Amino acid sequence: MEHDSQIPEMGHVEATRRRFLKWLIAVLAAVNALIAGIPFLRSLLGPSVAAQKNEWSKVAAVDLLPQDSPVDMRFMAESGEAYLHNTVLRSVWVIKHSPEKISVFSPVCTHLGCYYQWNGQADRFECPCHASVFAPDGKVISGPAPRPLDTLESKIENGYLLVKWENFKAGVPTKIPVA
Amino acid sequence: MTSRPIEWINRWINERWPLSAVLRLAIDEEIPGGSRFVYTDGSAVFLLFTLQAITGILQVLFYVPTVDHAYDSLNYLRTEVPFGWLIHGMHFWGANLMIVVLALHMTRAFIWGAYKKPRELVWLAGVLLLLVTMGFSFTGSPLTWDQHGYWAGEVGTSIAGTIPVVGDMQKRLLRGGEGMGQLTLSRFFALHTMVLPLLLVSAFGLHIIAFKVRGTVGPWDALKRRLSGPFWPDQVYKDVLTGSAIFILLIFLSVFVPPVFWGPVDILDTNYVPKPDWNFLFLYQVLKYFQGPLEPVGTVGVPTVIVLLFVTLPFTDRNPEKNPFRRPLVMLCGFIFAVTITALTLLGYYSRGLAELPAGSPAVSSLLGPDDAGAAKTPSVSQPSDQSAPAQKTGGMPSATVETNSRTMPGEGAHVIGNAERGGAVFGNYCAGCHGAKGAGGMQNPGSDEGKVPQLNPVEREIYNKDPKAFAENLDRFIQHGLVPPGKKPLLSMPAFGDTHGLTQQQIANVEAYIMSLNGIDRGQIVNPGMEPRNFFILVASVYILMLFIQGGIRIKSGIP
Numbered sequence: 001m002e003h004d005s006q007i008p009e010m011g012h013v014e015a016t017r018r019r020f021l022k023w024l025i026a027v028l029a030a031v032n033a034l035i036a037g038i039p040f041l042r043s044l045l046g047p048s049v050a051a052q053k054n055e056w057s058k059v060a061a062v063d064l065l066p067q068d069s070p071v072d073m074r075f076m077a078e079s080g081e082a083y084l085h086n087t088v089l090r091s092v093w094v095i096k097h098s099p100e101k102i103s104v105f106s107p108v109c110t111h112l113g114c115y116y117q118w119n120g121q122a123d124r125f126e127c128p129c130h131a132s133v134f135a136p137d138g139k140v141i142s143g144p145a146p147r148p149l150d151t152l153e154s155k156i157e158n159g160y161l162l163v164k165w166e167n168f169k170a171g172v173p174t175k176i177p178v179a
Numbered sequence: 180m181t182s183r184p185i186e187w188i189n190r191w192i193n194e195r196w197p198l199s200a201v202l203r204l205a206i207d208e209e210i211p212g213g214s215r216f217v218y219t220d221g222s223a224v225f226l227l228f229t230l231q232a233i234t235g236i237l238q239v240l241f242y243v244p245t246v247d248h249a250y251d252s253l254n255y256l257r258t259e260v261p262f263g264w265l266i267h268g269m270h271f272w273g274a275n276l277m278i279v280v281l282a283l284h285m286t287r288a289f290i291w292g293a294y295k296k297p298r299e300l301v302w303l304a305g306v307l308l309l310l311v312t313m314g315f316s317f318t319g320s321p322l323t324w325d326q327h328g329y330w331a332g333e334v335g336t337s338i339a340g341t342i343p344v345v346g347d348m349q350k351r352l353l354r355g356g357e358g359m360g361q362l363t364l365s366r367f368f369a370l371h372t373m374v375l376p377l378l379l380v381s382a383f384g385l386h387i388i389a390f391k392v393r394g395t396v397g398p399w400d401a402l403k404r405r406l407s408g409p410f411w412p413d414q415v416y417k418d419v420l421t422g423s424a425i426f427i428l429l430i431f432l433s434v435f436v437p438p439v440f441w442g443p444v445d446i447l448d449t450n451y452v453p454k455p456d457w458n459f460l461f462l463y464q465v466l467k468y469f470q471g472p473l474e475p476v477g478t479v480g481v482p483t484v485i486v487l488l489f490v491t492l493p494f495t496d497r498n499p500e501k502n503p504f505r506r507p508l509v510m511l512c513g514f515i516f517a518v519t520i521t522a523l524t525l526l527g528y529y530s531r532g533l534a535e536l537p538a539g540s541p542a543v544s545s546l547l548g549p550d551d552a553g554a555a556k557t558p559s560v561s562q563p564s565d566q567s568a569p570a571q572k573t574g575g576m577p578s579a580t581v582e583t584n585s586r587t588m589p590g591e592g593a594h595v596i597g598n599a600e601r602g603g604a605v606f607g608n609y610c611a612g613c614h615g616a617k618g619a620g621g622m623q624n625p626g627s628d629e630g631k632v633p634q635l636n637p638v639e640r641e642i643y644n645k646d647p648k649a650f651a652e653n654l655d656r657f658i659q660h661g662l663v664p665p666g667k668k669p670l671l672s673m674p675a676f677g678d679t680h681g682l683t684q685q686q687i688a689n690v691e692a693y694i695m696s697l698n699g700i701d702r703g704q705i706v707n708p709g710m711e712p713r714n715f716f717i718l719v720a721s722v723y724i725l726m727l728f729i730q731g732g733i734r735i736k737s738g739i740p
């Protein structure tokens with residue numbers, strides 16, 4: 001304040017110098033904010049890790065699977081989220097068409113990621129969250145789901161069904177694996 | 180130096196720090212028209228904020244924000260820490276009440292025309308406070324990491340994800356990844372306990388300073404405005420009375436309507452219909468009207484419009500008239516707005532979720548492991564399982580805990596407070612076939628020594644225990660590992676629901692809570708209340724009544740009106 005009151009008497013050079021200083025303060029502050037801000041924000045967006053490569057999990061003995069009717073199979077599998085490494089219970093939907101041909105669906109609704117259930121009476125999968133309905137082959141019958149149920153990679157070895165667990169991005173028309 | 184120490188201290192401070200000036204700013208105020216009870220809503224909000232801060236800090240001393248401990252650590256506080264039930268109950272009810280009182284406060288500001296020039300900033304800071312409060316509510320619910328909170332968070336963050344262009348990034352920012360997980364919980368915790376409180380304090384500062392500059396609007400009636408009354412102590416006295424009423428209401432609710440134990444998060448439980456908290460129900464209901472390509476209209480459009488309406492109100496309604504009877508149009512708009520929000524909330528509350536599924540009962544067969552799949556058509560008649568449960572046979576995966584491998588130890592489910600109602604649904608699907616509806620009578624079991632499946636209501640003496648934790652452990656051993664009843668060749672045997680993953684640990688916890696409730700034991704019973712909640716309430720009420728009498732007596736005796 002005291003200094004500002006002297007402005008009328010001060011010289012042209014001094015005024016320019018002060019204007020320049022104010023400008024410099026603003027620029028420096030902005031640069032500092034960006035130098036720290038960009039990395040800080042980047043940290044919040046999380047690591048852009050590639051979709052995690054999972055191991056094969058033994059899920060069921062093929063002989064014991066019922067013919068042509070979906071079964072919710074549960075198995076323990078390694079899961080890694082950030083720094084947590086747990087063994088978690090996973091579930092997949094398995095339909096045995098023939099001893100050689102088995103479809104395996106991820107249990108996660110392609111809409112927003114709820115777990116859907118099988119309605120035996122109506123012969124279809126139904127999601128409790130927003131009422132998406134899927135046919136036994138995974139096609140969308142009705143509801144907001146943007147794509148058919150996600151199939152999971154599977155193979156048969158020594159009479160056992162092995163499945164590779166994966167997560168996919170919810171709410172988009174294409175099946176994109178995510179971490 | 181003066182002989183009166185208080186004056187001396189006062190002067191000493193004021194020479195260095197403007198204490199008296201600050202105090203004057205805080206309490207020196209003439210209220211046009213005098214003090215009134217309707218004006219106490221503002222200080223009620225303030226009281227609630229303060230109480231949330233205190234109970235919040237107390238909770239953080241016990242609560243652990245990790246996915247595997249959040250629910251259990253909170254329940255430890257609620258059931259085993261003396262007065263933990265009170266701390267959590269007051270925080271829970273305080274949060275709900277806050278939204279109600281804030282709505283009332285804003286309604287009053289609206290009716291009294293308190294948003295009009297020159298008080299626009301008071302109103303704007305108030306809108307900011309409302310948004311911050313909604314943020315608290317949104318981030319607070321998932322911290323419990325139970326079925327209710329988890330899904331409220333999942334649905335809410337998904338909604339953020341449907342915003343065009345930036346939605347995806349926004350969702351990632353909120354969740355810390357694609358899905359809900361530990362990083363999500365950490366973020367919600369940080370927002371709820373650090374970011375939002377800072378925002379709240381700043382917004383509150385803005386609000387109160389702007390308010391102090393111009394003071395209360397006072398009555399719209401010019402006649403009534405002629406007289407005025409002091410803020411201190413007249414208005415403050417009324418504020419304290421209202422505050423005390425709120426205080427006792429919070430305690431009452433914590434004692435008689437404690438928050439529900441929703442049961443642990445279980446994403447495999449497809450019978451749970453996620454719904455947001457009541458204060459977001461109007462939005463949830465709106466979303467149902469905008470589906471498919473219109474979705475962003477509901478998820479972004481409507482909330483943005485609402486916020487814009489609030490923010491622009493002081494600038495769109497520039498009529499200086501304050502008397503609500505002389506501005507019918509604005510009043511009508513406000514009324515329609517309030518009715519719409521209320522109606523949407525009620526619709527959302529009474530709707531059965533977005534799905535039109537029948538009360539879901541998944542085919543039991545579809546949930547049993549491969550060993551049982553053959554017997555799936557009649558799941559209740561499962562053969563005595565051999566030692567190789569599917570979990571062990573199907574992959575040699577390390578089991579979740581050591582306990583689940585041992586056939587005598589209780590599993591994880593025993594140590595988690597389940598939800599009896601959800602357990603009842605599971606019981607109906609998996610247990611009632613053999614143990615009878617509500618566990619009331621077991622069916623015949625030829626070949627076993629007892630000849631019958633044991634009934635669970637009432638349960639056998641050796642299993643029953645008054646201590647909910649011990650009771651749960653006793654039940655858990657059977658549900659985890661199953662049992663082949665003694666006898667030559669029993670037809671039925673108890674399946675090892677835990678070992679085979681036929682039921683998740685969460686479902687097991689719920690079933691245990693249900694069976695215990697059949698036997699008159701509450702799984703979420705407060706083990707160490709500090710003082711019985713009811714007695715505590717009676718004590719508190721008596722103190723208030725006593726004070727009422729004492730001050731009445733003093734008034735009469737000294738002739739104070």
Ligand code: FES
Nearest residue numbers: 109111112127130
């Ligand atoms: S998450 Fe399945 S329908 Fe929305």
